[in-house]
Amino acid sequence: MLDLVVMVSGGGTNLQAIIDKINNGTITNARIRAVISNNKNAYALERARKANIETAVVSPKDYPDRELFNRALITKIDSFHPGLIVLAGFLVVIPPALVEKYRYQIINIHPSLIPSFCGKGYYGLKVHEAALERGVKVTGATVHFVDEGTDTGPIILQKAVEIKNGDTPEVLQKRVMQEAEWVIMPKAIDLIANGKVRIEGRKTIILD
């Protein structure tokens, strides 16, 4: 059984998709050990509580500097002994020491088709604003392993989503979540939990 620690900052719809798909058997061999947020007001924490999942808050506001926050975050994550750390809308820069300690055991969902509209400064609605501003016809979402860069680790799954006339960033964000994020994040977890993801250099191979 793969123990997940899910990291969240906001609404937690990706967390909800994971909870639902564990409960209905779409994700097998995995359970959520804890949900951790940097934001004590994140609605994601409420979703976790409703599902009887342990929660924790580690906020940068409670520490005098970044180094102490990073250390506290790692200590908290360690305490749950995760097999996989899932960044489900966690909008905090990940400490390099965490990446090193959990090499290929951290995954992230990003709301575009990497390598478009990703990297520093691209998160949440900003990603969809940039896609609309550039006038692309197709966008989507990507699940990838986390390395030291921003959105640069090996890609696990991607799903494309059509852009429609009249889309606003908010409308597009919702479509990308519904059609792509809530599908590929749970699927990636199920694949990893069942030993079906192999990493080869910068790539992943999905085994059938």
Ligand code: GAR
């Ligand atoms: C999601 O759209 C996720 O892809 C994005 O934040 C949102 C969180 O929504 N993540 C990033 O932009 C990471 N760079 P949620 O809290 O409802 O799951």
